[in-house]
């Protein structure tokens with residue numbers, strides 16, 4: 331098992347070409363160790379989502395390399411990237427994470443079904459849903475639960491394949507303060523209990539209290555000095 | 563269940579509007595094909611039925627370009643010993659000029675087809691006698707049954723009135739005869755002898771100076787599937803070159819009547835299949851709408867590991883649901899219409915009653931075609947869905 335679950339080397343992302351080209355990220359280098367709780371912060375348009383999408387292998391950097399769990403992802407083709415995302419990464423987005431035509435349980439099971447490892451999955455899903463306090467909601471359709479509950483389902487789904495990293499883009503951005511607090515609390519307790527690595531993009535830095543590392547992005551670059559900020 | 567099938571089925575079944583619209587498009591296309599088949603195949607079958615009943619029987623025996631000189635009595639006896647044969651009857655056809663005096667006014671020089679029938683045999687082998695609406699069938703030597711159109715052209719002479727017919731016998735002599743009208747015959751769709759007359763066969767033989775000769779023998783079977791066997795049996799029993807017998811099944815004897823009709827049916831079916839094509843376009847449109855409304859879901863699926871191929875399958879399964887429900891619905895509607903047409907003996911504008919038969923092979927073929935077409939129609943939208951990049955798909959809430 332490699333020490334670092336994530337290594338980003340000199341990553342750069344340029345959208346478009348020629349005169350209209352937009353450099354969304356440049357010179358991004360940092361590493362994440364297993365079990366760390368990382369925040370990515372920065373003002374709107376600074377490049378946080380772009381960075382998270384590249385770490386999440388939803389998008390490729392224009393230059394540089396990204397190693398997830400020791401694997402250089404630039405060598406993977408589209409199908410392998412999909413499989414890799416499925417087994418190594420968990421995703422939590424700001425909204426509409428769930429497929430509204432599936433039930434809560436079916437949503438949670440989806441990564442396992444895609445992986446083709448359904449044996450015992452239902453029991454694991456139930457246990458996880460119990461952990462997040464949604465056991466009683468699991469047969470409801472995903473559009474019939476509240477926003478806070480939906481985020482907790484998304485967290486459960488992100489964990490079902492025991493990924494190396496869980497990525498979240500403003501997971502509380504769409505929630506009321508009570509639900510947001512519950513969600514933050516849940517993420518941090520899962521981090522401690524399962525030693526699960528989390529990388530979270532947020533606008534609301536104080537909401538998360540003490541974390542292992544904060545990556546501050548400004549105009550597509552990591553702001554030095556603040557990189558090592560650790561409040562734990 | 564396969565998760566791609568599950569998602570595909572959920573996507574479409576939880577969108578009632580899209581599901582109903584798409585499967586109705588498929589169903590209506592099937593219904594159109596079915597209705598066409600009921601009407602036109604029904605009409606075709608009705609013509610075959612009436613040609614059998616009134617004119618040719620299941621097997622029609624003639625002699626190449628000549629009259630049958632062998633005893634009709636002997637031939638019929640021979641034929642009726644075949645177990646599949648229900649009955650056989652002789653016919654002799656000719657032409658005559660007809661005239662009649664109605665209200666003191668003479669209507670004359672009108673050419674009609676004359677059919678000679680044998681009252682002893684005809685009613686067992688043909689249902690022509692049932693087409694006599696007023697009066698009765700030919701029963702004695704000088705009786706005549708007028709076709710309804712002949713009756714009209716003669717100014718509506720009635721049963722009991724008399725008509726005169728002028729024949730030319732086989733030696734070229736004019737023969738004039740007076741007949742007493744005993745009945746008027748009329749058939750739906752004029753498949754009988756509406757524009758001819760019916761008289762006694764022996765009278766006609768005598769007039770034409772052709773004693774013992776016969777024009778044709780129509781053979782009615784109790785098992786119509788044995789027409790070919792009966793034909794072959796007959797031809798091998800009477801192979802002699804002198805006889806020069808010709809035996810035809812109904813498909814052969816009625817060929818001229820039916821061939822034109824068949825190409826008409828082929829054309830109508832083509833129209834039906836074009837209808838199916840346009841239903842496929844409806845499916846394409848609805849599937850495109852489905853794909854764009856599920857952009858976000860597709861993005862989520864891709865993010866958590868679904869491959870492009872899996873996204874494709876989701877929408878193909880969705881097409882299968884549309885195809886299956888559409889085919890089911892179309893079959894129910896089509897069978898409903900068929901049953902209705904059958905039970906009510908559907909007719910059009912007083913024409914002949916449709917002979918409606920269930921064509922299960924045709925129904926299944928149409929269903930399979932509609933099902934496959936729904937899937938084909940889903941390929942392009944499904945392919946579009948696979949082209950969505952996960953980041954792009956995630957961008958919009």
Ligand SMILES: Nc1ncnc2c1ncn2[C@@H]1O[C@H](COP(=O)(O)OP(=O)(O)OP(=O)(O)O)[C@@H](O)[C@H]1O
Nearest residue numbers: 345346352354372373374375376377378379380381
């Ligand atoms: N697909 C794209 N094409 C062109 N430019 C893009 C694209 N995606 C992002 N950008 C640009 O890249 C920059 C960073 O965008 P990004 O979405 O990463 O910002 P962000 O930090 O997540 O902002 P926010 O906090 O508002 O979500 C912005 O200037 C944005 O306009």
Ligand SMILES: [Mg+2]
Nearest residue numbers: 378379380499
């Ligand atoms: Mg963002």
